[in-house]
Amino acid sequence: MKENDKSFIIFDDVTFSYGDPENNSSEELDGTSGNSSGDSFASTFDGSSYSERPKEAVKNVSFTVDKGEFVAVIGSNGSGKSTVAKLMNGLLLPQSGTVISAGYNTANEDTIWEVRRLVGMVFQNPDNQIISTSVEEDVAFGPENIGVPRDDMIKRVDEAMKVCGVMDLRKCEPHLLSGGQKQRVSIAGILAMRPSCILLDESTAMLDPKGRKSVLETVKKLNKEEHITIVLITHHMDEIIEADKVIVMDKGSVVKTGKPSEIFSDKKLLSDLSLELPPAASVFDSVDEFDFGETVLSPSRGTEVLLNLYKRSIS
């Protein structure tokens, strides 16, 4: 990667399949079998017949994520989203094609630890990724392992906890926290490693609405204020509204890349992949005989659009 290149993650014609003996993936299968989304088990139901599990979880995938970008990846269960996330920081390695992350080829063993430091990952289940007996110690776990000097570490840990809004919980035992708080502790743990990018693999799926909101707000803040590149993998269509770019996946391939409004207005794509618009967007979408002048994505935008049209009727 050139110095001035703004690309941060580059997928070039990447193919990956589970169950390949050369890839020694049995461990990987065990590791994900409890995952409720079952993403890696790509059995598809096409309405009339069950097709065999496709050989490739991801095939011939190419895309780039730019530095500082907020990218959302959507697609149904089994579309390959989680596999893509794990390929991004070298938890999985492509069988063909290359993944360049933070300037390093993830297949290069010499630099893989640097890739994992720079590209942190938050998993789906908040209970699966906290290991210490206090919030503070958990956040310090990463930097401790790479031998950050004590003074610097205390500073990093405090900063990370402050940004993620868990400073007040620093002495708390993690099992007493809510799901949203746990996920924010996990993000703080990544932040203390001074990463350039954070991957969130359905990290809000198990949270209640309040927890979800707090995690999303933290992530957006990190993107805007700390310029950290965000890759958000999600089922929730309302979480992609503020993304810079959306990557839509189906059956292991990227089927569309674009701005949220482009995705939301592509009716054929949405119905083909049975993706559902968020309620407010769906209401406007259903009144298709009237031109609202824009693709309404959120309820607050919907209110504005209605107000503008109403003002015109009374002036």
Added chain:
Amino acid sequence: MSILVKNLKHTYMRKTPFEKDALKGISLEIKKGEFVAIIGHTGSGKSTLLQHFNGLLLPTDGEICIDGERITKKNLLSIRRKVGFVFQYPEHQLFEDTVYKDIAFGLKRFKLTDEEVRERVLYASKLVGLDERLFERSVFELSGGEKRRVAVCGVLVSNPSYLILDEPASGLDSKGKRDMLALLQKLNESGVTVILVSHSMDDVAEVAGRVIVMKDGAVVLDGTPLEVFSQRDYLSSLDLDIPEVTRMFMDFADRSGLDIPVVIKKQEGVALIRQLIAEGRLLK
């Protein structure tokens, strides 16, 4: 025929320093055929209440009667045949080596012949839209939505009159979620009483006929979705949202001064916009 709850109290860890009153005297009746959603902030007592409906928890004080029969330690088996319970993330409990065996597991204590078991499994799997060709597969080969359906199917084989579900749609993709809600509506139309806990107000607005709101172990609101979601300020004081569509039109009504009805379903929103256009109140 109903679930009758009389002055139900439940205290966790009684006689310890951690004693907590999770339910503080709840009385309500859920009639046969209703579709009820219970909402409330995390820790409000929803799940505790739910677990009383089939005797997973027994009251500290007060009582619960299912079709007139009071739940005690002694009649749990007959109660649980009537009241099926689907836990949150039920697919985590799948454990048999094939889909068929997992669905049929709950029938083991019913002393049925193999043929009768097969009939029931076929009937239930048809209800949830599960293809027979999956029966001999391992449950771990299925997608998230399919696993959830297998788990629900394993409860439906007992042919329960009351179906209790804790967050049945959480973690599913759009299609899985839509299918699950459609399934519950279909079951309800066929006479099954559905009681669910959900955090998604948009889903609740679309499917429920009655909404029960809980706070600190007590019922604070109980009514139709329209009645409940009209109380935006009160719900927000409980840290609860209202459906997205409701919020959008309420904000519009507030800021335009227009007198428009409260809307809770998407279809009502569509109809309202069409009406406003027809009346010339929205102009391009």
